[in-house]
Amino acid sequence: MANLAFFVQHDSSLPFQIKTHFDALGAPRAHPLTDVADGIRAVKQTLARRFDATPSDQLSLHLPAAVARASSGLSAACFLFEESEFDSTLDPGCALEALLALGVSSKRPLRVVVKSNNNRKVYQQNNTILCVQYLNYQPVVLRTHQLITASGEWVPVLFLVTDVISAFFPALSPVDLGQITLHLPLSLTRRAATESGVAEEFVFSMKETWPLRPGCRLSELSAVGNDDRNPFIISSQSDTITMDEYMASSLPQPVYDNPVSKPNSSGSHWKKPAHVLHWPGFEAAVNDWIKANHVQHLQRIEPPVFVPRTITEEVQSLQPFILDNLLSVSSKCFIPQTEFKAIRQIVSCVGNPDHLMTRDGEIVALAEEKGKWTLLSDDIVTDYTLNTPASKSLSQLYHYMRMNHRKYGILTSYEYTWFVYRSQVCDICQDPPQGHETLFSSRGIAYNHQNPTPLQCMAYFNSLVNSENMSSPPPSQRPSRSRGSLYHGSASSPLSNQSSSSSSSSIHCGQEFVADDFNFNSVLGEGKSKVYLETYNSVPVALKVADIAKNPKMLPELLNEVSIYEDLCELQGSGIPKFMCHGSIEDVLYCIGISVCGSCVETLDAMQKEILVGILERIHQAGILHNDIRKENILVDESGNPVIIDFGFASRSVSVRRTA
Numbered sequence: 001m002a003n004l005a006f007f008v009q010h011d012s013s014l015p016f017q018i019k020t021h022f023d024a025l026g027a028p029r030a031h032p033l034t035d036v037a038d039g040i041r042a043v044k045q046t047l048a049r050r051f052d053a054t055p056s057d058q059l060s061l062h063l064p065a066a067v068a069r070a071s072s073g074l075s076a077a078c079f080l081f082e083e084s085e086f087d088s089t090l091d092p093g094c095a096l097e098a099l100l101a102l103g104v105s106s107k108r109p110l111r112v113v114v115k116s117n118n119n120r121k122v123y124q125q126n127n128t129i130l131c132v133q134y135l136n137y138q139p140v141v142l143r144t145h146q147l148i149t150a151s152g153e154w155v156p157v158l159f160l161v162t163d164v165i166s167a168f169f170p171a172l173s174p175v176d177l178g179q180i181t182l183h184l185p186l187s188l189t190r191r192a193a194t195e196s197g198v199a200e201e202f203v204f205s206m207k208e209t210w211p212l213r214p215g216c217r218l219s220e221l222s223a224v225g226n227d228d229r230n231p232f233i234i235s236s237q238s239d240t241i242t243m244d245e246y247m248a249s250s251l252p253q254p255v256y257d258n259p260v261s262k263p264n265s266s267g268s269h270w271k272k273p274a275h276v277l278h279w280p281g282f283e284a285a286v287n288d289w290i291k292a293n294h295v296q297h298l299q300r301i302e303p304p305v306f307v308p309r310t311i312t313e314e315v316q317s318l319q320p321f322i323l324d325n326l327l328s329v330s331s332k333c334f335i336p337q338t339e340f341k342a343i344r345q346i347v348s349c350v351g352n353p354d355h356l357m358t359r360d361g362e363i364v365a366l367a368e369e370k371g372k373w374t375l376l377s378d379d380i381v382t383d384y385t386l387n388t389p390a391s392k393s394l395s396q397l398y399h400y401m402r403m404n405h406r407k408y409g410i411l412t413s414y415e416y417t418w419f420v421y422r423s424q425v426c427d428i429c430q431d432p433p434q435g436h437e438t439l440f441s442s443r444g445i446a447y448n449h450q451n452p453t454p455l456q457c458m459a460y461f462n463s464l465v466n467s468e469n470m471s472s473p474p475p476s477q478r479p480s481r482s483r484g485s486l487y488h489g490s491a492s493s494p495l496s497n498q499s500s501s502s503s504s505s506s507i508h509c510g511q512e513f514v515a516d517d518f519n520f521n522s523v524l525g526e527g528k529s530k531v532y533l534e535t536y537n538s539v540p541v542a543l544k545v546a547d548i549a550k551n552p553k554m555l556p557e558l559l560n561e562v563s564i565y566e567d568l569c570e571l572q573g574s575g576i577p578k579f580m581c582h583g584s585i586e587d588v589l590y591c592i593g594i595s596v597c598g599s600c601v602e603t604l605d606a607m608q609k610e611i612l613v614g615i616l617e618r619i620h621q622a623g624i625l626h627n628d629i630r631k632e633n634i635l636v637d638e639s640g641n642p643v644i645i646d647f648g649f650a651s652r653s654v655s656v657r658r659t660a
Helices: 036-050 065-070 096-102 120-126 161-168 186-196 243-247 282-292 314-331 380-385 389-403 454-464 500-507 554-567 606-621
Strands: 005-010 016-019 058-064 087-089 110-115 129-134 140-143 145-148 153-156 180-185 209-211 232-236 255-260 275-278 310-313 339-341 355-359 362-369 408-412 416-423 438-441 511-513 523-526 530-536 539-547 579-585 589-595 634-636 642-644
Touching: 005 036, 016 036, 036 058, 036 096, 129 161, 140 161, 161 180, 161 232, 243 454, 275 380, 282 454, 310 314, 314 339, 314 362, 314 454, 362 389, 380 389, 389 408, 389 416, 389 438, 408 454, 416 454, 539 554, 539 579, 554 579, 554 589, 606 642
Parallel strands: 005 110, 129 232, 255 310, 275 438, 362 408, 511 579
Antiparallel strands: 005 016, 058 087, 058 110, 129 140, 145 153, 180 209, 180 232, 339 355, 355 362, 408 416, 416 438, 523 530, 530 539, 539 589, 579 589, 634 642
16 A cells, blocks of 8 residues: 555644654654544544644544545445535545545545534634744644643633743743744734734834734734734744844855857947046945944844856846845845836836836836946946946946936946946036036945945945935936927928938937936836827827837837838828827937827727728838737727727838839
């Protein structure tokens, strides 16, 4: 007989497992369990240890009715005759091996019925169940009352939090017990504080669980609603470290395997700050902050967990490595709580910075990540004056900070991490003009740097940042090569009546926008680019925006779409959108604005399909192939007429003669 395992549930407690060849401690059984009678004896032993049910109690095992009905391979002789709404009693002589085909599991366990003379009503009223979990082990059920067999009464044995800890670790000495704490999950803490009136019983903590005072009475926690989904948490100081110790941890050394350098920044015409200077006294300020907040950092948390990963290519493998081993790790010790999120998780972000530092859903700082091939030295301020690739990386971060009105940013290659902030106060220039900005950057903090460590620097930086908007220079103070008015697809449009040979030059004369020209709040769609619902000069537009600083290959695609609209100028507003505007947004983003046409529908009726075919024929007659006709690119306007949008993949057909 092979080793079998089946699950058993007593009352409303968590299901527990019985194995035929091994006991609860994992030791081999002298005589393997073969039938239900053997199983009952094993269940009695487990109940005696876990639930205070004595071996003298009469037990029976019951098969849930749902399982019994589904079991066609088990003989009816295995069941005692019993009319029950819930289950069927198993015959003690039934072989356990016959239960294999029943699918008994933790979700459909065998039921235990205990028949004894104790006062079950008193037990239900006074006996409190406590689910307690240690580390990642399965929660254990403890009861505040114990059955006295002679009298059949249940008497209280657990009164205080310290009693629970002693019951969970019965072999620990009093000295060892002093190192153990019982925590209430944060999800239950708020309810306990408001409904149970025991807020004073909690030790102050900013982390996910709140430690209970050792003298807290268990009767005060009866209304908390503790169960296996929200168990009390047992924590040992030997399993945790202080936040000071956490922040002093060293980061793992990166491992490279023939990495390929693929820069992900461009932009030779970016607006630059007036000055780029070293952040004065940054490292000394970090060390002073660590000393000043020592008491607050005495709370204990689990040690940092690093994720080993071989870096083979800059963007695809370096950035996850940075997220796992620097950003996410550092956020565990942030006070106030802050986390790093991907750009897609925050709709309001302008551009595509690699990660966003957020607090309560608001952006407080931006993080940009590059390979060590781009950021070669720790002195990025000097590199900036030499116009090296590092200067482009810093300029890119600066633009993201400006466009999102944020003061703080992080630039990192993991090998080094720089902390950056903007200032509109200048100690160098006398009477600086409006829009005059200085960018301050720390020296690069190496991943193995000590006093301060990168995690200490990240925690200090987090204490500085906030979600307060920082104004950017007004549009009139920014350089502008061409800020023409909006134009609509018509004969007088800059995009009309031009041959294809001259379209390229006209296309590059698009407008120059600033980030404040748009709101960037309402997202209509998202892919390689984002489409926003905007209002510009009182005209509603669907604005497609791509980050060409991060993905310069998008620019030719967007310019091609602009030229396609030029070729289709006579169709604009009749079957395709009106072309409204195009141009760069501070040389970081590129946008195309079209009229708002309607909404998507699941199906088209016969008339709409006929109109759609006619629109496609006219597009083809103009020498254009759309190349991306699908449901998402077909809208229906207020009059019920279909409109074809998104010419990003369109091309010119050599087989169809173009019309004038």
